[in-house]
Amino acid sequence: MGKRKGTPAEPADSSDREEPSPRKKTAKSKATGRPVSENPYVKDNWTIHPPTLLHRDFDSQQSSKIAAFDLDDTLVKLKSSSNWPVDANDFKLFNKRVPAKLKEILDEGYKIVIFSNQGSIKQALEGKASEKARGRADNIMAELGIPAHVFYATANDKIEDDLFRKPRPGMWDLLVREHLGGKAPDLKKCYYVGDAAGRPNDFADSDRKFAEAIGIKFMVPEDVFGESDSKKSMKAPAGGPNLNQAMSDAFNELASLQERSGGNPFGVRATKKVADIIAGFPQQITSSSMVKSVAGVGKSSLAKVEEFLSTGKLAALEEAGIKVGPSAGDDASASAAVQFL
Structure with a gap:
């Protein structure tokens, strides 16, 4: 991946922040022309990248080998019966093998990174949805007990040209450019794990396409952790009535x-x-x-x-x-x- 040329960015609206730091030159996507970041700053240990990115490094180790994961339905699932997280504690592990497997991956010398689309946040990077999502990631990482770097793309799917939302590779590009300690990733030894693989039961194929855009191996959660503890089959008795x-x-x-x-x-x-x-x-x-x-x-x-x-x-x-x-x-x-x- 080539290095993007830096160009001056337009001043951001800083009415909701005190004493914003001086503007930095920011790289732009060759595909969209949109800035990679606009005046990033830190809040509650998270780096805020207007307009549509959040990330936090939970003491991840540096390596040219990247083991990257989606978050929901890959590392964790919802604990509640809701379709979306109800609070920062609404999660349970994908299965009991997740923590041990992640520690095994760490012992093999990988840097663990989480790339997740969190479209409910949109551009309200300090709003209530953002606070809940950031708190939830903090709690998940505390339970997993592993060092990792978490990236959230916050645009929803109505923003078609957003640089960071998967399957676009913007989150990966930022990781490589600014957060690998000067190391170049060994793409042959990197991989991405996600549930949106385009299988008959999947809601999308954005995770698979994300890996393809980067040029790394793709796997589904079951390939790495085995079957989820919570999925089940339910069938009516043979010949029974259709109640729906x-x-x-x-x-x-x-x-x-x-x-x-x-x-x-x-x-x-x-x-x-x-x-x-x-x-x-x-x-x-x-x-x-x-x-x-x-x-x-x-x-x-x-x-x-x-x-x-x-x-x-x-x-x-x-x-x-x-x-x-x-x-x-x-x-x-x-x-x-x-x-x-």
Whole structure:
């Protein structure tokens, strides 16, 4: 990766900070032309990089070998039944083997780095969402008990040209340029581990593409730690009734729409699988938390389940003029969907 040329950055709005430090020249992304950082400063041991980056070095060791990890659904999972962390203590380990495996990786001479998208923070780098996310990382690192460097990309997916949000390699670029103690990474000995691999059950493929953009090996959490302690399968008895007909119909229609629109084949298969899971679920689904821990139901699918439970429909189908549930005229489906409103 070539060194980017530094250019003067525009002054940032410092109304929320006292006595900002002098401006530094900052590198720009060749892909987007956006600055890598704008006047970084330190707060509560975290380095704040406006507009969309946070990081903290928890005494990580320097090495040309980088073992990099995603955070959620890779090192930890949510402890609560919510779809997103409810507070700074809302986490549990992916499985019991994680701490020992990370210490083994350290003993092999690797620098451990965590790269995580945290889009709920957006550009409010000192806001409540940021405070919760930073506190949560502090608590996770305390439980893991290992030295590591944590990077948060804080833009959401609506900011298409953000430099740092995975799968763009901006977080890696900053690590290499400023936080390896002058060492060059040995890409053949570096790797990245994440759950967004584009598999049929995955919500995205951004982790795999992140590793590809860097040029390093990619693995999923199960390759490194084994199976998660919390994922489970739930099936209705063979030949049993579909207790969630309207919802499963909606997901089947969504899969068909994705297929007709030339969608990602992985995504189409994932949606079809979720439709089957919903159809075979042994209870009427009244909360997304009921299927949160079911193997095959990822973050994106959980959001759609929540959407259907709240509205009785899926916006993507409505926009395409496809009616399901009450508006489709099926009395049985209508009755089921109304219970979700």
